[in-house]
Amino acid sequence: MNEIKNCPSLLLEGCDTYSTKAIKELFDGMVVSHILDFNIDEFRSNSNIIDAMHRISVSGVQEKFPAVIEQGKIRLSHNEERSTYILKPAPWDHTLIARKQIPANEHLTMQIAAQVYGILIAANGLCFTNDGQAVYITKRFDISADGTKLPMEDFAVVVGRNEQTDGIHFKYSGSYEDIATALRKNVSAWMVDMERFFELVIFNYIYANGDDHLKNFSLIRQGQDYRLAPAYDLLNTSLHVNSDDFALDGGLSDIVEKSDVYDRTGHPCRIDFERFGYQIGLVKSRIKRILDKYMQLPDTTIHLVEHSFLDDKMKRNYLRIVNERIARFKRQSE
Known part of the structure; x- marks a missing residue:
């Protein structure tokens, strides 16, 4: 030990x-x-x-x-x-x-x-x-202080994807806009949770979580209302497998126009996330505030990586991957 x-x-x-x-x-x-x-x-x-x-x-x-x-x-x-x-x-x-x-x-x-x-x-x-x-x-955040289980559904259930109708890879079917649409329909305070969801999508891209599928986002009932559940299963998958930018086969959206950078390289940049933010109903100032946080590697991230329980080689690889993602994110579209 x-x-x-x-x-x-x-x-x-x-x-x-x-x-x-x-x-x-x-x-x-x-x-x-x-x-x-x-x-x-x-x-x-x-x-x-x-x-x-x-x-x-x-x-x-x-x-x-x-x-x-x-x-x-x-x-x-x-x-x-x-x-x-x-x-x-x-x-x-x-x-x-x-x-x-x-x-x-x-x-x-x-x-x-x-x-x-x-x-x-x-x-x-x-x-x-x-x-x-x-x-x-x-x-477990779905267990209350008195031991009762709070109602909770992942977005595979919420958007109606299952193995019987969509095949064994059903949790990877669709786009992140599908989640946003379902969130808006099911959450009364949807604007607050939409911002949380939007930032999670960006975080997962920058920190190379290529397994952010439908079952890794959930709604949980708090009182009489459903809210976006706390984040879980966040992982830099690129350290262990050759993973894609997004887990969902439809990417950010089936209808939002891709930037020329995205079309040329196969990887989105900041403007693609801006367009996605507009598409799911967020306002420009809030989109900018969130995106600005991911334009550089924070010193606090480096500090946490250095003090983590990864070995030294994995720490270096972790930071290298995140820096590469930030560089992609910052590319300018014509």
């Missing part, structure tokens, strides 16, 4: 476990060990645990394991027990480049979204097995 020098949640310096602030945000004030009592390979082979995984991910494709906190320890939840956390170890797929660093990548990308850009996210961190394997942990 490597020595912990930074908070495994907020990446604050000088912490050998979760910081006081992280304890409050991630664990509701409970002091929790960052070391798991079980080994990843052991619980993967346990049939009861596999059943537990399927309760979180119906398809069983994603490795998401339900968990709770008990007596200062993170443990897997029992069959009839309401989980309040989700654990995501490194994927089983050995064809993925540097697969064991995927939990640290997701953790870092989520923290950058929140700490650098003010994006509302699911509280998260890392925990570790005794042999040093990092496991991503995230707090």
Whole structure:
């Protein structure tokens, strides 16, 4: 087990476990060990645990394991027990480049979204097995303080995509304008959440999340109204696979005219996102305010990358990829 020098949640310096602030945000004030009592390979082979995984991910494709906190320890939840956390170890797929660093990548990308850009996210961190394997942990925002589950639907459901009618790749079908249209129809305070959605699309492009599909955006009911759920599953996928600019096969929009840069290179630039913003109903000043935030690499991003749990090579690659995306974004269209 490597020595912990930074908070495994907020990446604050000088912490050998979760910081006081992280304890409050991630664990509701409970002091929790960052070391798991079980080994990843052991619980993967346990049939009861596999059943537990399927309760979180119906398809069983994603490795998401339900968990709770008990007596200062993170443990897997029992069959009839309401989980309040989700654990995501490194994927089983050995064809993925540097697969064991995927939990640290997701953790870092989520923290950058929140700490650098003010994006509302699911509280998260890392925990570790005794042999040093990092496991991503995230707090379930769909579980209220009294343990009841809040109604929540991902946008595959909201826009009506499913495997029966749209094939096995249904979650990649459509465009981001489809999500925006559905958001406007289903959220009374749609303008506020439309800005949040717009910034998420830009963030995912700049930080190379090529898996931002329909199921990675959701609506959640708060009181009597539905709102855009906090961001989750943010990941720099280019570190592990050759990913596209966008997960959805329709890109930003099926009808918005592409810039000459986009037509020539196959990659969008700032004006393409401006046009997308207008198309989904945002005003010019708000579009500009959001886009301006992504014109350069913030020092705070560099700081978080340097203090993350990625290895040194992956840290360099992470920053290189983001710098390349920013350079694409800043290109001038004729």
